[in-house]
Amino acid sequence: MPPVNRTNKPLRFKEKSSKPMIFPLQPDNMSGAYTKKSRRRPNGRPIIILVILLAIIGLCAYVMLYKNALAIQINGETAGYIKDMDTTEQELNSLILAKLREEAGNNLEITDTITLRPVNSLFRKVSRNTEQVIAEVCNSVGYKQEATTILVENKEMVIVSNVEKAREVLNTILDNYQCPAGTSEPQFAVKINTGSTFVDSEEVSSVEEAVKLLSTTKTVEREHTVVSGDSFGMIASMAGMTEDELLAANPSITNETKTKLQIGQKIKTIATVPSLAIRTFKVTTETQDVPYKTTTRENSSQPSSYSRVIREGKNGKKEVSTRTPYVNGEQIGEPVTSEKTIEEAVNRIIEVGTYTPRDTSDSSEGSEDTEE
Numbered sequence: 460m461p462p463v464n465r466t467n468k469p470l471r472f473k474e475k476s477s478k479p480m481i482f483p484l485q486p487d488n489m490s491g492a493y494t495k496k497s498r499r500r501p502n503g504r505p506i507i508i509l510v511i512l513l514a515i516i517g518l519c520a521y522v523m524l525y526k527n528a529l530a531i532q533i534n535g536e537t538a539g540y541i542k543d544m545d546t547t548e549q550e551l552n553s554l555i556l557a558k559l560r561e562e563a564g565n566n567l568e569i570t571d572t573i574t575l576r577p578v579n580s581l582f583r584k585v586s587r588n589t590e591q592v593i594a595e596v597c598n599s600v601g602y603k604q605e606a607t608t609i610l611v612e613n614k615e616m617v618i619v620s621n622v623e624k625a626r627e628v629l630n631t632i633l634d635n636y637q638c639p640a641g642t643s644e645p646q647f648a649v650k651i652n653t654g655s656t657f658v659d660s661e662e663v664s665s666v667e668e669a670v671k672l673l674s675t676t677k678t679v680e681r682e683h684t685v686v687s688g689d690s691f692g693m694i695a696s697m698a699g700m701t702e703d704e705l706l707a708a709n710p711s712i713t714n715e716t717k718t719k720l721q722i723g724q725k726i727k728t729i730a731t732v733p734s735l736a737i738r739t740f741k742v743t744t745e746t747q748d749v750p751y752k753t754t755t756r757e758n759s760s761q762p763s764s765y766s767r768v769i770r771e772g773k774n775g776k777k778e779v780s781t782r783t784p785y786v787n788g789e790q791i792g793e794p795v796t797s798e799k800t801i802e803e804a805v806n807r808i809i810e811v812g813t814y815t816p817r818d819t820s821d822s823s824e825g826s827e828d829t830e831e
Contacts, residue, residue, distance in 0.1 A: 525579055526544075526577035526578060526579060527542075527544070527579060527580050528540050528541065528542055528544070528577070528578050528579065528580040528583065528585045529541050529542075529543070529544060529546060529575045529576065529577060529578070530575070530576045530577075530578045531551065531573065531574075531575060531592065531596055532573070532574045532575070532576055533571050533572070533573055533596070533599055533600060534571050534572050535572075535574075537576075538595075538596045538599050539586070539592040539595055539596050540578070540580070540583050540584060540585040540586065540592070541585065541586060541587075541589050541592050542580070542585050542586065542587045542589075543587075543589050544577070546575065546589065547575070548573070548574055548575050551573060551575060551593075552569065552573055554589075554590075554593050555569065555573060555593055555596060555597060555600060556569060558593055558594060558597050559597055559600065559602055562597070563604050563620070563660070564620065564621070565604045565605045565606065565620060565621060566604070566605040567602050567603065567604050567605070568602060568603045568604075568605075568657050569600060569601070569602045570601045570602055570603055570659075571600050571601045571602070573596075573600065601659075602659075602660065603657040603658055603659055603660075604620075604657065604658065604659075604660055604663065605655060605656070605657055606618050606619065606620055606621070606655075606656055606657070606658050606662075606663050607619055607620065607621050607622050607624065607625045607653050607654070607655060607656075608653065608654045608655075608656050609625050609628065609629070609651065609653055609669070609673070610651065610652050610653065610654055611649055611650070611651055611673075611735065612649055612650050613650070613652075615654075616672065616673060617664050617668075617669045617672050617673060618656065618658055618662055618663055618664060619663065619664055619665075619666065619669050620663050622653055624666055624669075625653050625669075627666050628666055628669040628670055628673065629647070629651065629673075631666065631670050632670055632673055632674055632733075632735065633645045633646070633647075633737070635670075635674065636733065636737050638739045639697070639699070639739060639785060639788040640696065640697060641741050642739035642740060642741045642785050642788075643739060643740065643742065644739060644740045644742075645737050645738070645739050646737070646738050646739075647735065647736070647737060647738070648736040648737060648738035648786045648787075649735065649736050673735055674733065674735075675733070675734045675735075676731050676732060676733055676734060677731070677732060677733075677734050678729060678730070678731055678732075679729070679730055679732055679787070680727060680728070680729055681698070681727070681728045681729075681730060681789060682725050682726070682727055682728070683697075683698070683725070683726045683727075683728050684723060684724070684725060684726075685720045685721060685722055685723060685724040685725075685726065686722060687722055689720060690718075690720070691705065691712075691717040691718065691720060694726055694728070695728075698728035698729070698730055698788075699730055699731070699788065700728060700729065700730075702717070704729070705726070705728065708727050708728065708729050709726055709727055712726070730787070730788055730789075732787035732788065733787065736786055736787055737786070737787060738784055738785065738786050738791075739784075739785050739788075740782045740783065740784055740785070741782070741783040741785060741790075742780055742781070742782050742783075743780070743781045743783075744778055744779070744780045744781075745778075745779050746776055746777070746778055746779075746801065747776070747777055747778075747779055748774040748775070748776060749774060749775035749776060749777050749800070749802075749803075749804045750774055750804065751772035751773055751774050751775070751804040751805055751806050751807055752772070752804070752806045752807070753772060753806065753807040753808075753809060754806050754807070754808050754809070755808075755809050755810070755811050756769060756808055756809070756810045756811070757810075757811060757812075757813045758810050758811065758812050758813065758814075759812075759813050759814055760812070760814055761810075761811075761812025761813070761814055762812045762814050762815070762816070763811070763812050763813060763814065763815060764812065765810075765811060765812030766809060766810070766811050766812070767809070767810045768807070768808070768809055768810075769808040769809065769810050770805070770806075770807060770808040771805075771807060772804070772805055772806055772807030773804065773805035774804055775800065775801075775802045775803050775804030775805070776800075776801040776802040777798050777799060777800050777801060778798065778799040778800075778801055779796060779797075779798050780796070780797050780798075780799070781794045781795070781796050782794060782795045782796075782797070
């Protein structure tokens with residue numbers, strides 16, 4: 460198709476040149492655009508943006524990965540965070556142990572493993588108050604505390620926090636014990652001692668709990684032999700029973716026959732006694748005279764027939780106490796007697812003569828015979 464002339468100018472065609480063309484000819488209307496594109500400089504803005512993005516990403520990564528706090532872990536589980544990066548695991552364990560000892564009042568052995576792990580504080584509740592965090596961590600730490608065990612006949616019965624608490628438990632039991640009529644001075648009739656152990660805090664009993672555990676009771680049957688002066692009511696009272704209870708324990712005795720007890724008759728009694736046997740004593744005291752003694756004092760200037768009371772004698776006084784042991788209200792063991800002087804006796808003193816005069820008659824007759 461022939462070219463269309465839209466400018467109403469005559470079309471001119473360049474003649475072919477004999478020189479070879481290095482670059483292809485471009486239309487006139489394309490020469491400017493081609494020249495401008497070929498001279499455009501490289502644009503550095505994308506590179507700058509990329510560098511800035513990389514810097515921001517690196518900064519964020521640094522902020523997120525920088526270890527600027529310590530996580531306190533108990534057996535691998537995080538229990539809290541602290542800001543102090545200089546704290547060591549040994550120092551942390553010492554601080555926690557000291558805090559627990561302060562609260563428990565005893566020596567302790569921590570059973571959990573406590574470690575420190577550096578972490579980033581971002582999005583974590585990190586405290587600058589190390590002591591406050593340690594106080595919170597102590598509530599989660601498992602430990603064994605040194606405690607005192609109460610042994611009855613070398614058998615462990617109950618565990619309390621210390622020796623002072625053990626004494627308080629035993630004294631409370633004795634104070635609460637109702638001594639049988641006429642007895643006093645309660646003391647344990649079994650071997651009781653204490654030992655030291657390390658246990659979990661849950662195993663340690665309070666004073667009230669320990670008293671309850673050691674104050675259990677049991678029922679025992681006994682046999683009373685009627686002696687002179689016994690009455691049915693008196694026997695029931697000594698056994699801690701009512702007359703109706705004593706009648707129920709002895710079906711062979713009735714209301715009519717209970718007033719006709721025979722010496723030597725056997726009566727069954729039932730008593731509720733503490734499982735931890737307690738000994739009491741029935742103490743009887745009486746005052747007795749201490750007879751005075753008579754001593755003699757010799758007087759060589761007085762004849763042997765001479766005798767005179769220099770000082771009258773006077774009896775002294777002594778207090779005789781008899782302690783009869785009872786175990787859980789039943790007499791067990793022999794009475795023990797002791798004496799205490801109240802007033803010294805005054806001895807009676809008698810003065811006697813020891814002088815014997817010489818017989819001169821025999822000696823004079825002998826001399827006369829010699830002269831003859």
